[in-house]
Amino acid sequence: MKKSAVDIKKNTIQKIQKSLARWYQKNRLDLPWRKTDDPYRVWISEVMLQQTRIETVIPYYNRFMDKYPEIKFLAESDLQSVLKIWEGLGYYARARNMHKAAQIICEKFQGRLPDTREGLLKLPGIGEYISAAIASISFRIPAAVVDGNVKRVLARLFMDSTPTNDTGRKNLFESYAAKLLDQDQPGDFNQAVMELGQRICRPGNPICSDCPVQEFCKVFQTNRIDQYPVRVDRKSVPLKKMNYAIVFQGKKCLLLRRPAKGLLGGLWELPGYEQHHRTAPGKQLENMICRMTGIRIRVEEKIGTVSHAYTHFKVAANVYLCFYKSGEICLNGPTEHQWILPAEIHHYPCHKLIHKIFPMLHGLANQDE
DNA sequence: AAACCGGGGAG
DNA sequence: CTCCCAGGTTT
Numbered sequence: 001m002k003k004s005a006v007d008i009k010k011n012t013i014q015k016i017q018k019s020l021a022r023w024y025q026k027n028r029l030d031l032p033w034r035k036t037d038d039p040y041r042v043w044i045s046e047v048m049l050q051q052t053r054i055e056t057v058i059p060y061y062n063r064f065m066d067k068y069p070e071i072k073f074l075a076e077s078d079l080q081s082v083l084k085i086w087e088g089l090g091y092y093a094r095a096r097n098m099h100k101a102a103q104i105i106c107e108k109f110q111g112r113l114p115d116t117r118e119g120l121l122k123l124p125g126i127g128e129y130i131s132a133a134i135a136s137i138s139f140r141i142p143a144a145v146v147d148g149n150v151k152r153v154l155a156r157l158f159m160d161s162t163p164t165n166d167t168g169r170k171n172l173f174e175s176y177a178a179k180l181l182d183q184d185q186p187g188d189f190n191q192a193v194m195e196l197g198q199r200i201c202r203p204g205n206p207i208c209s210d211c212p213v214q215e216f217c218k219v220f221q222t223n224r225i226d227q228y229p230v231r232v233d234r235k236s237v238p239l240k241k242m243n244y245a246i247v248f249q250g251k252k253c254l255l256l257r258r259p260a261k262g263l264l265g266g267l268w269e270l271p272g273y274e275q276h277h278r279t280a281p282g283k284q285l286e287n288m289i290c291r292m293t294g295i296r297i298r299v300e301e302k303i304g305t306v307s308h309a310y311t312h313f314k315v316a317a318n319v320y321l322c323f324y325k326s327g328e329i330c331l332n333g334p335t336e337h338q339w340i341l342p343a344e345i346h347h348y349p350c351h352k353l354i355h356k357i358f359p360m361l362h363g364l365a366n367q368d369e
Numbered sequence: 370a371a372a373c374c375g376g377g378g379a380g
Numbered sequence: 381c382t383c384c385c386a387g388g389t390t391t
Contacts, residue, residue, distance in 0.1 A: 047387095048386090049386040049387095050385090050387045050388075051374090051375080051376085051385055051386085051387060052376075052377085052385070053377070053385065053386090055378080056377065056378085057386090088377095090375025090376045090377085091374055091375055091388090092375080093373095093374065093388080094388085097388080097389085124388090125387095125388065127387060127388045127389080128387085128388085129387055130386090145386075147386050148387090149385080149386065167371070168371095190386090191386085194386055195386090198386080202379095203379090203383075203384065203385085204379080204383085204384095205379095205380085231383095231384090234383085262373090262374085264374090264375080265374090308375095309375090309376085309377095310374080310376080311374070311375065311376085312372085312373070351375080351376095352375075352376065352377095
């Protein structure tokens, strides 16, 4: 018989399950999405929680449920409104996929989420993690979730040196999680492991003294906690130099909408471009704006700089005050344009960098000619 | 398998 | 500053 890569004693598994269940029952946080096991609410919360911390998600989740208390309201809403609710959460494809999935669920399944993993997996934006979360929490299906928290807990518990961020070894951690899963309480078990990872088995300075599975944890018992989990190095991120233009025509300035897909898809922003060469930014800005929008502008003055960090690159941007000169709008790249009063910026979903730029206008003497 | 896709909090 | 997060999709 082929020996399983993951081999844990059955007795040990049951003890770990019992300790975790007791700890979770006593210590679980009272989170908004835990007031019910309604699959719609579980789904929305899990989408928001992707790569995003609980404290960040809570106010977004509450605003979302105020506006879309039932799935049909979400399905009938327009994407622009959904993006506005999502503004600042990041990974905007999540909102796009979720909106699309809501429409599919309402059109094909009478507004009810599929109650199988296979059915859930067919929906846009629902992958292995979210399908397992909904299936286990809402439908009591024994599917183990594997997220960053779970992998860290497992790597420490079983002192496994497999890098937790190596996509090629995902299978190993899925095996551990499946073996350990409490078949009778899959939803509570999954949430217990994740909450343990979040609050006790933290990446740095884990609180092992409060850990309910301390006696089973191999790295604790051998005093090697600081050596786990093992992770592969990430490469350093490049710095991009950008130039942005606030182009005024009278009291209004030009706002552009990014293409629906890709980076910051569907969000609004100021005209701008990445500066690849060390040429004079003034003339280059004028030319790039013309290429993007069809209009000619005059660059008045540089009014400040902003910086922002993404996962894969950093941005250092100059911001220029500009004035419309001539020409009709003819978009090349952006999908829409709008002339707006600066105070109206809050009606449009924009990314973080844009919200760092607009406050610069407050101290400016005179914006219009 | 690897790249792409945001933003924020902790240390 | 660096690190990492209740991942999914695309290439």
